[in-house]
Amino acid sequence: xxxxxxxxxxxxxxxxxxxxxxxxxxxxxxxxxxxxxxxxxxxxxxxxxxxxxxxxxxxxxxxxxxxxxxxxxxxxxxxxxxxxxxxxxxxxxxxxxxxxxxxxxxxxxxxxxxxxxxxxxxxxxxxxxxxxxxxxxxxxxxxxxxxxxxxxxxxxxxxxxxxxxxxxxxxxxxxxxxxxxxxxxxxxxxxxxxxxxxxxxxxxxxxxxxxxxxxxxxxxxxxxxxxxxxxxxxxxxxxxxxxxxxxxxxxxxxxxxxxxxxxxxxxxxxxxxxxxxxxxxxxxxxxxxxx
Amino acid sequence: xxxxxxxxxxxxxxxxxxxxxxxxxxxxxxxxxxxxxxxxxxxxxxxxxxxxxxxxxxxxxxxxxxxxxxxxxxxxxxxxxxxxxxxxxxxxxxxxxxxxxxxxxxxxxxxxxxxxxxxxxxxxxxxxxxxxxxxxxxxxxxxxxxxxxxxxxxxxxxxxxxxxxxxxxxxxxxxxxxxxxxxxxxxxxxxxxxxxxxxxxxxxxxxxxxxxxxxxxxxxxxxxxxxxxxxxxxxxxxxxxxxxxxxxxxxxxxxxxxxxxxxxxxxxxxxxxxxxxxxxxxxxxxxxxxxxxxxxxxxxxxxxxxxxxxxx
Numbered sequence: 001x002x003x004x005x006x007x008x009x010x011x012x013x014x015x016x017x018x019x020x021x022x023x024x025x026x027x028x029x030x031x032x033x034x035x036x037x038x039x040x041x042x043x044x045x046x047x048x049x050x051x052x053x054x055x056x057x058x059x060x061x062x063x064x065x066x067x068x069x070x071x072x073x074x075x076x077x078x079x080x081x082x083x084x085x086x087x088x089x090x091x092x093x094x095x096x097x098x099x100x101x102x103x104x105x106x107x108x109x110x111x112x113x114x115x116x117x118x119x120x121x122x123x124x125x126x127x128x129x130x131x132x133x134x135x136x137x138x139x140x141x142x143x144x145x146x147x148x149x150x151x152x153x154x155x156x157x158x159x160x161x162x163x164x165x166x167x168x169x170x171x172x173x174x175x176x177x178x179x180x181x182x183x184x185x186x187x188x189x190x191x192x193x194x195x196x197x198x199x200x201x202x203x204x205x206x207x208x209x210x211x212x213x214x215x216x217x218x219x220x221x222x223x224x225x226x227x228x229x230x231x232x233x234x235x236x237x238x239x240x241x242x243x244x245x246x247x248x249x250x251x252x253x254x255x256x257x258x259x260x261x262x263x264x265x266x267x268x269x270x271x272x273x274x275x276x277x278x279x280x281x282x283x284x285x286x287x288x289x290x291x
Numbered sequence: 292x293x294x295x296x297x298x299x300x301x302x303x304x305x306x307x308x309x310x311x312x313x314x315x316x317x318x319x320x321x322x323x324x325x326x327x328x329x330x331x332x333x334x335x336x337x338x339x340x341x342x343x344x345x346x347x348x349x350x351x352x353x354x355x356x357x358x359x360x361x362x363x364x365x366x367x368x369x370x371x372x373x374x375x376x377x378x379x380x381x382x383x384x385x386x387x388x389x390x391x392x393x394x395x396x397x398x399x400x401x402x403x404x405x406x407x408x409x410x411x412x413x414x415x416x417x418x419x420x421x422x423x424x425x426x427x428x429x430x431x432x433x434x435x436x437x438x439x440x441x442x443x444x445x446x447x448x449x450x451x452x453x454x455x456x457x458x459x460x461x462x463x464x465x466x467x468x469x470x471x472x473x474x475x476x477x478x479x480x481x482x483x484x485x486x487x488x489x490x491x492x493x494x495x496x497x498x499x500x501x502x503x504x505x506x507x508x509x510x511x512x513x514x515x516x517x518x519x520x521x522x523x524x525x526x527x528x529x530x531x532x533x534x535x536x537x538x539x540x541x542x543x544x545x546x547x548x549x550x551x552x553x554x555x556x557x558x559x560x561x562x563x564x565x566x567x568x569x570x571x572x573x574x575x576x577x578x579x580x581x582x583x584x585x586x587x588x589x590x591x592x593x594x595x596x597x598x599x600x601x602x603x
């Protein structure tokens with residue numbers, strides 16, 4: 001009995017090359033399925049306009065590579081560059097503000113003792129349980145009242161609020177895991193309050209800040225429903241809203257090459273950021289999921 | 292959740308020797324640090340929440356007189372066949388999407404759980420669609436499913452599945468599965484990660500012991516793997532259900548609710564009532580119903596987290 005068991009085990013451990021090869025083949029096949037749509041789209045964007053309207057077989061340009069589709073996007077709305085900037089401003093501002101607000105709050109919740117602390121923390125976390133899709137109508141009225149309707153600022157403030165439950169939770173945990181002795185030693189050396197936070201503790205919670213900022217950036221960059229409702233003027237559109245308008249034919253017959261060029265512009269920054277900062281993304285994701 | 296901080300309340304005057312205690316004194320400066328977060332949450336979350344309840348009791352057009360109508364909106368909602376149809380469709384979608392996501396997510400997790408050469412690359416590849424936005428993925432899929440310029444119709448024809456070009460998006464079942472498969476393609480990597488962390492927490496000794504006792508793969512999977520990743524599975528289930536109940540982007544972008552408004556989801560219906568017809572009061576009443584449904588789901592989640600804390 002034990003003999004056969006150990007024999008089985010040693011087979012499993014060593015994996016003869018045939019099994020290894022089969023595993024790799026299967027893995028690559030699955031990878032191809034997951035990556036194909038992404039690769040396909042990016043390749044198609046480099047076809048000429050006429051060719052992009054035909055079924056994408058093969059996906060790569062047959063009649064020569066061209067950036068015509070990206071140029072066409074300049075004719076929609078206020079132009080590709082303008083709308084990319086809108087998206088970039090919204091996403092960067094959301095990331096920056098989320099980092100500042102959640103770091104301050106995480107520090108406050110982790111290192112101070114004050115009445116009602118638990119209650120305030122629960123209120124912030126509760127925002128996670130109420131889907132923002134169910135408070136759209138009042139948000140619309142509040143933004144109008146604050147003169148923030150149809151402004152990127154208003155959109156950023158809402159995105160930051162959406163990020164707060166997860167981010168504050170994450171930053172509080174980051175500060176909790178910094179040994180108290182470090183803060184104590186810095187305090188004795190005369191660092192207090194904000195100075196203590198920025199100079200001494202800041203570098204120690206940097207991984208948390210990276211996760212919070214990265215996830216805020218990507219979520220704001222990709223968000224659609226809020227941008228669709230809270231922006232009314234074409235000039236203000238972020239990329240997802242602009243591209244949906246292009247796809248629905250608001251600018252004339254649907255130009256699939258242009259739509260896919262827009263998709264590539266939306267997609268590639270996400271993929272690049274993820275590949276570079278993978279560690280922080282996964283950390284944030286698992287922390288967020290277990291919240 | 293913040294219990295770790297409150298259990299060491301200083302009793303009486305703190306002795307100077309125990310410096311750690313000093314930090315525990317009430318320090319109102321803490322309010323300054325949490326103030327920006329609290330302000331945002333109050334203005335953009337607490338106030339809107341209260342307003343939703345308040346608005347749902349009014350006839351609230353965008354322009355014109357706002358009128359108190361009590362539970363009028365709720366009575367209208369009770370008789371609103373199209374809302375119930377949208378809710379029914381959302382549940383139908385949630386069931387299939389959740390089954391698909393958990394099944395594919397678990398299969399992927401089992402597949403990439405163990406370290407082997409190249410595993411980092413494979414995990415990353417399966418996860419990549421997750422970081423692409425829902426709007427991008429939907430636009431991409433809208434193109435692939437398009438009958439004239441897309442990929443699926445010519446491939447189906449080439450494989451001999453259909454004789455003529457087939458418009459996937461014109462028929463309910465085909466359109467529904469096209470969107471659902473898109474969601475499974477895009478999100479299953481996320482569930483792979485959640486379930487993988489559950490799998491990796493199972494001590495290998497368990498499998499060794501079972502193997503020595505002669506348990507085959509199926510038995511080991513049913514009696515060791517599944518029970519031990521139960522918590523990850525429940526977590527994945529909750530995330531998938533709450534996420535799918537709020538589906539909007541993919542049905543708006545790919546199908547625009549069609550064919551024949553059969554794929555309008557609950558959020559889509561709220562969006563139409565509130566921001567196309569501008570019946571803000573009625574939209575709020577619909578939101579309250581959706582909110583109630585999701586709160587129940589969240590309470591289930593809390594219940595689950597609670598029991599997990601207890602066992603620790």
